[in-house]
Structure formats: structure tokens, C-alpha cells
Amino acid sequence: MKPARLPITLLLLAGILPAQQVKWNFDKLAARASDSTEVSLDGALLQLGAKFLSDDDKDQAKIKKLVGGLKGIYIKTFEFKKPGEYSASDVEPFRAPLHNPEWQRIVGTHSNEDGESVEVYIKNDSKGIGGLVIISTAPKELTLVNIVGAVDLDSLSELGKHFDFPQVEVEKKK
């Protein structure tokens, strides 16, 4: 082993290097989508946003607790005008970085009724769950979620069940 690489290897072994987001290339799909939504929150922005969440609102207080241990949330949603504008082969590259021993697919569901599939992957680290990826495909929509850090799946799912806070306006691209 070269001496210059030794410190990096030691840091990796010690788990000191920060957790990284999954690198995806969206160029191919972005060209075909009619709409896309992006959320990109690194650690600093996430914690800044969390500070502005209300402690008096029950849901917002739960979200504040949930995101407290996170290092980043990255979401990309593509919407298409009609079914068939993207194929399974377009989705496969997004799974490629997850074909790795540290990632584990815990759920894979498919509904013939609405054609929607959801895959959930978790990244295991020494302290438990160190990251989450959700790949959700529907005939006219594709959603990719990457959460970096220790995520509480039960709390996140519980929050997803009842969202009564108003929808927020985000920048829609294209």
C-alpha cells in the first residue's frame, strides 16, 4: 500500500469520513420529463431548515427530531406526459450504486393495479441505518429519494401517513 493512501484508508476504517450521497446522473431522463422537482438539502441547509420548524406544531416537531440526525436529503421527481416515456432500462442505472454489500434492499413492491413499484434500500453502518434510498416508479412518474444519515424509518413512514400541513411551492424545473 502506498504511504499517501494510508491516512484515507484509516479514516475510512474508523468511519470518520462523512457519509456521502448516492451519485446519480439524471441527464437522460431530464431531457424526456415534462416536469421535474428537486430537493437538495445538505447537512448545513437541513439543520438551518430544522431550526425554522415550529416546536408547537406536532408534525413539525416530529420532523425536527427526525432530521436532527440526518446529513442530507436529496430527492428528484420526474413527471412524464404519457406512460411509456421511460423504461426499466432507464431506471437500472439508479440501482447500480446500490449493488454494493453495504446497501440492502429491504422492500420491493409492485402493484399491477396502478403499475406503481416501490423499492426501499438501507445502508448499514456500525451504528445502525446510515442511509436510505427509495426508488418509486409509476407509469407517468419516477421518484428517487436519498437520505444520508441515521434515519428513523418508522417515524418517517408515520409522518408520510398524515400530511395535513399545506403543500409548499418549490421550484419546478423545465
Next chain:
Amino acid sequence: MNLEDELRSALRRQEASPDFTERVLARVAAAPVRRAPRVSQPWIRWVAAVAAALLLAAGGLEYRDYRGERAKDQVLLAVRIAGSKLNKAQRKVHMLAHRSNS
């Protein structure tokens, strides 16, 4: 001498004297340098500095609030999208488990 001759005489080209350039430069060098008027009272400078600092601080806080509110909206949206997808998967798993048990 008629008017035309008088005008021609008055406007005729005259060569500058040989020391003309030297004299001009000497006068320029001798002229006092005009400086911008200085604020005689130091408290005016302090007040201006404090006002500028306050304005900068207020602007900084305003921008921080703006960024914070935007980040908060993004956090809410992110949790809504991720939570709903995860919940959908979880519901399907529960449904299948329920079916296989019954």
C-alpha cells in the same frame, strides 16, 4: 483701417513665447492642492459607521431568515415525498403479511 482688417489683425496667429511651457508648469506646481473637505466632528463618522453596520446586520438577518424559511419548506416537502413513498411500501408489506396470515 476697416473692420475687416481690424478683425484679421486681432485674430492673427501668434506664436507662444519660448518660455510659455515652463511658465505654465511652474504655475501648476505652485497652485495649492484642493482637498476634499474633512468632517471636522468625529461623532458624525461614528454615527455613519454604526448606521452602516446596523444596516449590514439587518440585511444579513433578513437574508438568513429568507434562507431558513426556504430550507424549512424544502425539509417539509422532502419529508412529505419520502414519507409517503415509504408509507406506501410499508402498507403494501403489511397488506401482504395480513393476507398470508388469514
